[in-house]
Amino acid sequence: MRHANVVILTDETEFARLLTACWQAERQAPLVTVLTSDLWQEQEAPARDLIVVGPLREGKLTKVLRSLDPSTAVILCTPADSKEFSQLRTKYPRLVHVPLREDWAQTLLLVAGESLRRVEAVRLARQAERATAKNENHATLGRYMLEMKHSVNNALTSMLGNAELLLLEPGQLSSQSLAQIKTIHSMALRINEVMQRFSSLASEMQEAENASQAETEETSSSISPRR
């Protein structure tokens, strides 16, 4: 898994210090950036997978949350009785809240770990979707080439056959024409070789796909529950 980027946004130095220290003790520590609410307003938001919003100065929380992209994963770590929080809950249903109680750090690390795993899973899923779309484009191209094979072979038949007919009576041609026809003939043979290699590749891929499908079916039938 790549290193995740976490932004700790708080006006309370002790909160940031403690959380950073806890994270550094973890086996897989994310890259942590600590910002105060004033700095958050001033600078462009850094790249991040998760934002942990800790205690902020009065009235700052709403402003900070309003500036966030709705798709950003946010963990809010504020006192459970915060008035501002209860108002925000209805507006941001995906907001995860960790009450600022005695064991908040451990709870936050657990929740943050899950949140980062989810972010990574979404990233991988998007990557897979992009790869699938790319593969589909290649498959369309391959299918088109396979469909065109018939037409290419027919055209090659005429090219090769007519060149051979002309070469049967070389005496009727000038040496230049003869050389040109020989070139056409040998190039047509080369295209034919390319098409044959393409056909062989298509057959091999089909066989591999059939084998893979058979294996998948066999596996799924062996793990299906017995009645």
Place this chain on the structure above:
Amino acid sequence: MHLFSVEKYGETTAVLKKVLIVDDSPAEIKLMQSLLEKEGYWPVGLNDPKLVEEAIAHERPSVILLDIVMPDRNGYQVCRDLKGNSEFNSIPVIMVTSKSSVSDRFWGEQQGADGYVTKPFTRDELLRAVRRFA
């Protein structure tokens, strides 16, 4: 029925072996005709596969060169019908096609084809297949 027949042989036609070429492409019929003529065959072309039986009854060919991918009636259907017809089933059928996979060839054999030549073919490949039967 339009047959791409060669009239120039006149009285000598009786000694030439007729080859019926069934293909929807006039260019390919012409090519095969040219190749076969040079080897002393009497090629007759037909570009409408629906009229094969009629052409055979009229021309009595020694061998049939049959394309597979054709509109209205494909070569597999034609071959199956001919091999199921006691009047025509003794005439050798050579499939001449761009369908080159093992399964295509197998399916051709299942329909009763006596030979199989894949396009693009060389002159030698075509003649070798025809000489087996005529």
